[in-house]
Amino acid sequence: MLAQDEITHEEKTGTLQRNHAPTWAEARQLAFRCAAPLSSVATSLDQAIGCILDHDVAARQDLPHYASSAMDGWAINGEGPWNLTVAGRRLYAGEASVIATGGLIPAGATSVLRKESGSVSGAGCLSLRSDAKPGETLPGRHIRPAGEEATAGDILIPAGTLINPAHLALAAVAGHDQLHVQRKPRVAVVMTGSEVVTSGEPAPGQVRDAFGPQLDAVIPQLGGVPTGQLRIGDSYQEWLTALDGDGEGRRPEVTITTGGTGKSGTDHFRAAVVALGGRLLLDGVAMRPGHPAVLAALPDGHFIIGLPGNPLAAMLALMTLGEPLLAALGNRTPQEPTPVLSGADLEPTPGKTRLVPCSVVHGLVFPASHTGPGMMRGLAWADGYMAVPPEGAAAGEPVPVLPLPWTSPVSSTIPDGRRLPWHG
Numbered sequence: 001m002l003a004q005d006e007i008t009h010e011e012k013t014g015t016l017q018r019n020h021a022p023t024w025a026e027a028r029q030l031a032f033r034c035a036a037p038l039s040s041v042a043t044s045l046d047q048a049i050g051c052i053l054d055h056d057v058a059a060r061q062d063l064p065h066y067a068s069s070a071m072d073g074w075a076i077n078g079e080g081p082w083n084l085t086v087a088g089r090r091l092y093a094g095e096a097s098v099i100a101t102g103g104l105i106p107a108g109a110t111s112v113l114r115k116e117s118g119s120v121s122g123a124g125c126l127s128l129r130s131d132a133k134p135g136e137t138l139p140g141r142h143i144r145p146a147g148e149e150a151t152a153g154d155i156l157i158p159a160g161t162l163i164n165p166a167h168l169a170l171a172a173v174a175g176h177d178q179l180h181v182q183r184k185p186r187v188a189v190v191m192t193g194s195e196v197v198t199s200g201e202p203a204p205g206q207v208r209d210a211f212g213p214q215l216d217a218v219i220p221q222l223g224g225v226p227t228g229q230l231r232i233g234d235s236y237q238e239w240l241t242a243l244d245g246d247g248e249g250r251r252p253e254v255t256i257t258t259g260g261t262g263k264s265g266t267d268h269f270r271a272a273v274v275a276l277g278g279r280l281l282l283d284g285v286a287m288r289p290g291h292p293a294v295l296a297a298l299p300d301g302h303f304i305i306g307l308p309g310n311p312l313a314a315m316l317a318l319m320t321l322g323e324p325l326l327a328a329l330g331n332r333t334p335q336e337p338t339p340v341l342s343g344a345d346l347e348p349t350p351g352k353t354r355l356v357p358c359s360v361v362h363g364l365v366f367p368a369s370h371t372g373p374g375m376m377r378g379l380a381w382a383d384g385y386m387a388v389p390p391e392g393a394a395a396g397e398p399v400p401v402l403p404l405p406w407t408s409p410v411s412s413t414i415p416d417g418r419r420l421p422w423h424g
Ligand SMILES: Nc1nc2c(c(=O)[nH]1)N[C@H]1C(S)=C(S)[C@@H](COP(=O)(O)OP(=O)(O)OC[C@H]3O[C@@H](n4cnc5c(N)ncnc54)[C@H](O)[C@@H]3O)O[C@H]1N2
Pocket: 191, 192, 193, 195, 196, 207, 208, 209, 210, 211, 212, 258, 259, 260, 261, 262, 263, 267, 289, 290, 291, 292, 307, 308, 309, 310, 311, 313, 373
């Protein structure tokens, strides 16, 4: 939801009165600060994977909750020989009964004798084999005591943990059927453009859709839950209907649109937001590519991110606005840039941060090739993206680098870790 205390006067009145677009760093900060974390939700174990735990998970009873046999053999009382009795009954001195691995230790048992350490006579008398290992009948031998792993009330998984498959098993064996987790923002995608085709080779004047295949895959990587994709043409009415949610004003916490951020007659993002009573929190960012990106809030406190139509521009705008917004809604911290020494001279772009897919080779960062605003080739192989400051950077100077949602964090090559004067 929209963070009420972060709404400025400009935003309340629905008018953005900036004379210049925010810097890339300001835009990221705004996208993070405009949203408050969603509430927590109780969920079944299978739905909790990859979620952040909101309440501690404690052992409901001792783990294991009863003393059990660690071996197949006999539960015994005292030193042998033993008279065999019915399994499960209390054992008195000199008695034994058959037990399997995991079986409940009967009252009176002092230890478990492994099958290979005993022999039974025809008369039902159990005796220790002469080749049995020493100490086989010592008290507690081959018994797994109750509470060996945890005592009732022990915190097994603290709040804040990112749930992995083993955590699910631990919660289950500790007696839990549900977990309280941080709710993830639901994210709908609305793709615009009557020239966009979704299969085969496009004809001249058509383009093959670059967003359908990747957005629902990247949304979970950014901590969101995709709720579906809608394709519309270029008319204002289609925009209005698409952004109006289910027709009764219900919509997911975030809607991502693609295309229509320009200011031509077919670009209806802003008009549709205003018609729905919403306001623009940010209209354009001083970056390249992706500068026409828009962030808006609707009266229900839900958000719309307008990504430009050019595919690389859109993905870098998603990293700039969507990554911090989804982090805020999911109660996580946004990605921080890491300083890495540049392996190449990077041209200045006065007044704009340049976002460039990049590769890291032997600790130096290099711009990828094929990184025009409409291209996907450079991004597909990149280790991350550089945020080249407006003044550029010479080879050997540090530049801020961020990972992509599907790449590993980039490690810093700056030896003393000193803070760099990032723009913005
Ligand atoms: N006169 C100006 N024209 C443009 C400017 C400008 O400042 N002045 N900015 C350019 C930049 S930069 C961008 S980015 C785009 C923004 O355009 P829109 O967000 O309005 O997007 P569209 O016009 O709908 O499409 C742009 C481009 O992207 C292609 N596209 C759209 N959807 C898809 C898709 N699903 N898969 C692949 N490609 C897609 C579309 O065919 C266009 O080629 O405006 C520039 N123009």
